[in-house]
Amino acid sequence: MSATPDTARTTTAPVVSVEGLRKTFGRGRKESVAVDGIGFELRTGGSLGIVGESGSGKTTTARMLIGLEQPTAGRILIGGADHTRPARRIKDLRARGRLIQIVFQDPYTSLDRRQKIGDCLGEVVHLHFGLTGAALKTRVRDLGELVGLHERQLESLPRELSGGQRQRVAIARALAAEPEILILDEAVSALDVSIQAQILNLLADIREQRGISYVFISHDLAVIRQITDTVIVMRHGQVIEQGQTADVLDNPHDPYTRLLRDSVPHPGWQPGITTPQNPHTPITENMP
Numbered sequence: 001m002s003a004t005p006d007t008a009r010t011t012t013a014p015v016v017s018v019e020g021l022r023k024t025f026g027r028g029r030k031e032s033v034a035v036d037g038i039g040f041e042l043r044t045g046g047s048l049g050i051v052g053e054s055g056s057g058k059t060t061t062a063r064m065l066i067g068l069e070q071p072t073a074g075r076i077l078i079g080g081a082d083h084t085r086p087a088r089r090i091k092d093l094r095a096r097g098r099l100i101q102i103v104f105q106d107p108y109t110s111l112d113r114r115q116k117i118g119d120c121l122g123e124v125v126h127l128h129f130g131l132t133g134a135a136l137k138t139r140v141r142d143l144g145e146l147v148g149l150h151e152r153q154l155e156s157l158p159r160e161l162s163g164g165q166r167q168r169v170a171i172a173r174a175l176a177a178e179p180e181i182l183i184l185d186e187a188v189s190a191l192d193v194s195i196q197a198q199i200l201n202l203l204a205d206i207r208e209q210r211g212i213s214y215v216f217i218s219h220d221l222a223v224i225r226q227i228t229d230t231v232i233v234m235r236h237g238q239v240i241e242q243g244q245t246a247d248v249l250d251n252p253h254d255p256y257t258r259l260l261r262d263s264v265p266h267p268g269w270q271p272g273i274t275t276p277q278n279p280h281t282p283i284t285e286n287m288p
């Protein structure tokens with residue numbers, strides 16, 4: 001990783017600033033609004049959670065941030081520079097890769113089945129930093145170490161690893177570009193609870209050591225509470241509540257956030273029975 005000291009990045013200035021961001025798909029009568037004029041900030045070295053039910057616009061927001069989707073309207077500033085339009089030239093794509101990376105839920109589909117893990121990481125390091133030979137090998141070993149992958153696993157093919165190990169590969173591959181911002185889109189959702197806890201601890205350590213900023217998309221509010229310091233709640237493409245994570249989750253002002261929070265199963269919860277202790281079944285059954 002870069003030698004940038006933690007303090008250099010850990011300021012209160014926003015590293016990401018989003019204004020009036022909107023994305024529609026389709027045209028005319030078939031037009032649908034996925035993201036409807038949202039705004040938020042991620043401070044440098046901070047961790048921002050995005051929560052909301054399925055279809056609320058979380059992934060579309062992430063895809064616009066990373067440049068995989070062009071916004072219909074609005075503005076995305078990253079490190080003060082305008083990143084509203086996806087990069088087109090290779091040089092700009094690479095520069096963006098050094099700034100922001102994303103990890104999706106299922107890394108298996110994005111890994112080359114015939115490529116050893118070490119080679120996969122080496123490719124990214126070579127692409128961004130031009131390292132070769134022993135220097136490249138050392139860097140790959142360091143990356144593996146950072147995420148808890150050993151030499152033997154670096155020599156493996158993706159199918160020889162567990163889901164948790166593959167997710168570590170995906171994180172290492174994203175970190176190989178030494179980005180300032182890492183987006184994790186349901187990146188731990190498919191993992192069992194103990195592996196999930198290991199990865200969350202790992203991410204917290206990396207953030208502390210490197211001063212990297214996170215955008216963390218998850219439907220799991222316990223995960224959001226653990227890994228983020230601010231949160232936005234999305235519904236129907238809009239931000240309906242935002243603030244410090246603990247404040248929003250402990251004292252939600254919006255009924256939808258309350259509903260979202262109370263949907264987390266707890267002792268005494270029974271599916272299908274609505275009582276004050278067991279407030280609801282489908283999450284937005286009573287919402288407009």
Ligand SMILES: Nc1ncnc2c1ncn2[C@@H]1O[C@H](COP(=O)(O)OP(=O)(O)OP(=O)(O)O)[C@@H](O)[C@H]1O
Nearest residue numbers: 025026033034052053054055056057058059060061
């Ligand atoms: N390429 C696309 N073409 C048309 N509609 C799309 C496209 N991508 C997303 N949408 C629509 O935009 C809306 C928001 O989708 P998005 O994937 O951003 O939601 P989400 O909150 O991430 O959901 P989930 O939690 O299920 O991943 C949905 O109604 C979805 O069907």
